[in-house]
Amino acid sequence: MTQALLREIIDYANRANPYPLYEELRKTPVSHDGDGPYVISTYYEIHSLLHDPRISSDAKNLKATGNDPLGEQPDEEGATLPPSFLKLDPPDHDRLRRMTNRPFGPPHAPHRVHDMRDELGGLVSGLIDGIADTGQLDRIDLVDQFAYPFPVTVICRLLGIPREDEPRFHVWAETLAASLDPDPDADPTQHGKGTMDARMELGMYLAGLIEERRKKPGDDMLSQLATADGPDGAMTTMEALSTSALLLIAGHETTVNLITNGMLTLLRHPEVLQRLRDDPDLAVPIVEELLRYEPPVQLLPQRTTLSDIEVAGVTIPKGASLWLMLASGNRDPKRFEDPNRFDPDRKDIQHLGLGSGIHSCFGAPLARQEAQLALSELARRLENPRLLEDPPPYRQNAVLRGPRHLPIACDGIRP
Amino acid sequence: MTSTGTHDGSLERLKREGRIVVVGASLAGLRAAETMREKGFAGSLTMIGDEPYEPYDRPPLSKQVLLGNAVADHTALPRRRAIDADWRLGVPATGLDMAARRVELGNGDAVEYDRLLIATGVRARPWPNAEEGALKGVFVLRTRDDGEGLQRALAAGPRRVLVIGAGFTGSEIASACRERGLDVTVAERGDAPLVGALGGVIGAVAAEMHRENGVDLRTGVMVTSLEGDPSGRVRAAHFSDGSTVEADVVVVSLGAQRNTEWLSGSGLGAGPRGIACDAGCRAFDVRGIVTDDIYVAGDVARSPHALFGYQFLSLEHWGNAVAQADTAAHNMLSASADRRPHLWVPAFWSSQFGVNIKSVGVPPMGTEILITQGSLAERRFAAAYGYQGRLIAAVTFDNCRWLPFYEQQIEATAPFPPPFSTVDRRPEGTKPMPADFPDPSVPTHGPTITLSGYSPADRKMTFTPGR
Numbered sequence A: 001m002t003q004a005l006l007r008e009i010i011d012y013a014n015r016a017n018p019y020p021l022y023e024e025l026r027k028t029p030v031s032h033d034g035d036g037p038y039v040i041s042t043y044y045e046i047h048s049l050l051h052d053p054r055i056s057s058d059a060k061n062l063k064a065t066g067n068d069p070l071g072e073q074p075d076e077e078g079a080t081l082p083p084s085f086l087k088l089d090p091p092d093h094d095r096l097r098r099m100t101n102r103p104f105g106p107p108h109a110p111h112r113v114h115d116m117r118d119e120l121g122g123l124v125s126g127l128i129d130g131i132a133d134t135g136q137l138d139r140i141d142l143v144d145q146f147a148y149p150f151p152v153t154v155i156c157r158l159l160g161i162p163r164e165d166e167p168r169f170h171v172w173a174e175t176l177a178a179s180l181d182p183d184p185d186a187d188p189t190q191h192g193k194g195t196m197d198a199r200m201e202l203g204m205y206l207a208g209l210i211e212e213r214r215k216k217p218g219d220d221m222l223s224q225l226a227t228a229d230g231p232d233g234a235m236t237t238m239e240a241l242s243t244s245a246l247l248l249i250a251g252h253e254t255t256v257n258l259i260t261n262g263m264l265t266l267l268r269h270p271e272v273l274q275r276l277r278d279d280p281d282l283a284v285p286i287v288e289e290l291l292r293y294e295p296p297v298q299l300l301p302q303r304t305t306l307s308d309i310e311v312a313g314v315t316i317p318k319g320a321s322l323w324l325m326l327a328s329g330n331r332d333p334k335r336f337e338d339p340n341r342f343d344p345d346r347k348d349i350q351h352l353g354l355g356s357g358i359h360s361c362f363g364a365p366l367a368r369q370e371a372q373l374a375l376s377e378l379a380r381r382l383e384n385p386r387l388l389e390d391p392p393p394y395r396q397n398a399v400l401r402g403p404r405h406l407p408i409a410c411d412g413i414r415p
Numbered sequence B: 001m002t003s004t005g006t007h008d009g010s011l012e013r014l015k016r017e018g019r020i021v022v023v024g025a026s027l028a029g030l031r032a033a034e035t036m037r038e039k040g041f042a043g044s045l046t047m048i049g050d051e052p053y054e055p056y057d058r059p060p061l062s063k064q065v066l067l068g069n070a071v072a073d074h075t076a077l078p079r080r081r082a083i084d085a086d087w088r089l090g091v092p093a094t095g096l097d098m099a100a101r102r103v104e105l106g107n108g109d110a111v112e113y114d115r116l117l118i119a120t121g122v123r124a125r126p127w128p129n130a131e132e133g134a135l136k137g138v139f140v141l142r143t144r145d146d147g148e149g150l151q152r153a154l155a156a157g158p159r160r161v162l163v164i165g166a167g168f169t170g171s172e173i174a175s176a177c178r179e180r181g182l183d184v185t186v187a188e189r190g191d192a193p194l195v196g197a198l199g200g201v202i203g204a205v206a207a208e209m210h211r212e213n214g215v216d217l218r219t220g221v222m223v224t225s226l227e228g229d230p231s232g233r234v235r236a237a238h239f240s241d242g243s244t245v246e247a248d249v250v251v252v253s254l255g256a257q258r259n260t261e262w263l264s265g266s267g268l269g270a271g272p273r274g275i276a277c278d279a280g281c282r283a284f285d286v287r288g289i290v291t292d293d294i295y296v297a298g299d300v301a302r303s304p305h306a307l308f309g310y311q312f313l314s315l316e317h318w319g320n321a322v323a324q325a326d327t328a329a330h331n332m333l334s335a336s337a338d339r340r341p342h343l344w345v346p347a348f349w350s351s352q353f354g355v356n357i358k359s360v361g362v363p364p365m366g367t368e369i370l371i372t373q374g375s376l377a378e379r380r381f382a383a384a385y386g387y388q389g390r391l392i393a394a395v396t397f398d399n400c401r402w403l404p405f406y407e408q409q410i411e412a413t414a415p416f417p418p419p420f421s422t423v424d425r426r427p428e429g430t431k432p433m434p435a436d437f438p439d440p441s442v443p444t445h446g447p448t449i450t451l452s453g454y455s456p457a458d459r460k461m462t463f464t465p466g467r
């Protein structure tokens, strides 16, 4: 039963609207059958597992991958690079995340994200101007022309990666993101090899850059990661590599979906779009509600139990694979009133869209700022925007879910 | 609908035109007043406070204010809503006539009530020798004025500060002094800082923090007297080990006394350990009978907690004041069947020497301790306290994100030692050790939690005089 439901969730046919399936799933907060994963679909259960020290993110603690539709694949961080902090437990996770945070956020760099505001604004204007310059307003692909290039440029600038190299690592990033995608019918060996190659190539590319920055540091994060010497000491080269790979990929593959899902939702709710146009500050609650309503990361498939633990009356054995269905928890009527309603006026919106607990999204402040700026500017500048296809074509990925293209048209672009 | 309140309409009348009086216009008082208005109380509300100020927040007084990062008179508590009250500030309540339902004020006035909430909190325990305590440069820290005075004295660049008592407040003061680059000596009668609240194992870590940060920490000693110069300024302190420390600022941080004297002779069950109340915040009278119109909340309250064997807990915790005020306010306006118990799990935070310390549960009840995550040596850890085979409390140093988990475990009366593995479990976290709390009959600066008595139905319940 669960397996069948999981297959349906993974099935591309349901990508555009997985929410009825999640609703079905929530009837059993912890579901499991055969030797598949334990799937947790309700808000409070997910939330408490995200704060439970008996839950590990380190794949070493998985007993058997069994019939786990995701477990078939080799660890995509495999033999080429050590796992990033995303896939580590404390204390290593804490140390690496702390060191990564030093150049990025408070307390040591409290202004970094905020100070990027003008730069981000410039990028957004530039991209929208670019769309205007094409003169083709009857068919705009909001993904290719805006939602993808924007965060990619931002993460490249932040890390200090030459934007010209983007086409090269675009391919690697896509491959690596795709490796997260559960595709039960793919040939696992093929899949695994492509992933390993991509990691290898990305690793070598970044290693070259880090080497350069060690010699001639700039004020980008790559330099700071390569040369940091805070209380935790310096990162090893391998650690700096896997950390920067993580940031680069996460910067590529998540904010894109947040912005695209956001614009899609706004176009489906024109009254909210109009309000945003009149009041750009509304972008803040809109983005929060989006993270609840259409989160870019739908589920976390890589946790495991360090002990037998009881969740909602079910004993999950030690070493079991857990799937935490964030997007389902976000629509749990036990937690959110009328959860299928997109309502930016919602109070008390502690969603799971950015995770929670020690692995909660590292880039959250940047992602929020990017999405807020992007959506308020699109709302302000596009005249009479409308969807050309609803639903739009989606990416294959069920974990990092979002439209592959978002074809829209508009009547004009305001200056 | 069995309650009389609903039957005869008296509850509706109370809500519409009743008179509610709150004594103690600070955190608990304000939050209760806000809740009452939120619940539709439209009658008259009188807020009586002996301090001349609007309600303000105390935790910053020993932290940001001492560092000079916040000004004492800018710590006013944010208002959640308008409460439309008759404020009687700068006037103490001096007596209570329970039969006449009347609070007497220091200025001779009296205010009648239908419901009374007592939230008079605690005050700093003064230096036992009044003459020495009156020397210039000797401070306690409880009020806004205290905070401002002490901050000014620190800003003047004293040669040395002496802090007497290394509880949470004393330790925070020492930390602020070091951050300001001031020389500071801390004198603690117990074996380590924070022992009363967290036990000896954690106390040892705290002691290390003091010393590494350049505090001259003296434990196992008492200050026996303070000495002034001819102009009446403090200049030195004499210790029980015969030593002398020269200091031009002395902060007496010896715990607190409950503000209950004004109730003596009123017939209310109020004493040095606070005002006993039931789990619904209704005060007991001296006969052990619960009143129906007098409620208590905050630091001054002492209430039984089902989770901790119905022990009466007095907590000097910010979060407790807020939660208890909310419950009291709700119950004051509810029929008996709708009342709620105050089942807040005790939780406390502190920040000192750059370390964030948090606890849940009742650590002093614990007999054993286990470092469940992280390590004492790194000063980043979570530790669990055990009592008769169950988890009774937990503390974290720079690791508070795991605390909600331990709180859940405490609520679920989970076993101790915890039978499970966790991330960040180190070798030192495999065997429990004695938590090492001092003998309660030997005073330290005074723990922030005191326990006494058992079930409210227990006929052996007595008031133990304060120590």
Ligand SMILES: Cc1cc2nc3c(=O)[nH]c(=O)nc-3n(C[C@H](O)[C@H](O)[C@H](O)COP(=O)(O)OP(=O)(O)OC[C@H]3O[C@@H](n4cnc5c(N)ncnc54)[C@H](O)[C@@H]3O)c2cc1C
Pocket: B023, B024, B025, B026, B027, B028, B029, B048, B049, B050, B051, B057, B058, B059, B060, B061, B062, B091, B092, B093, B094, B119, B120, B121, B122, B141, B142, B143, B169, B259, B262, B297, B298, B299, B300, B315, B316, B317, B318, B319, B321, B347, B348, B349, B350, B351
């Ligand atoms: C320096 C300092 C730092 C702290 N730091 C922390 C912390 O980090 N974490 C934490 O959890 N807690 C902390 N606390 C404790 C927290 O501030 C208290 O738990 C909280 O203030 C309790 O609120 P209350 O309303 O019960 O009592 P209070 O805030 O003490 O208010 C009682 C009020 O009643 C007044 N009053 C007394 N008698 C009378 C009378 N007869 N008539 C009229 N008015 C009267 C008092 O003057 C006072 O204004 C700290 C306290 C201090 C002093």
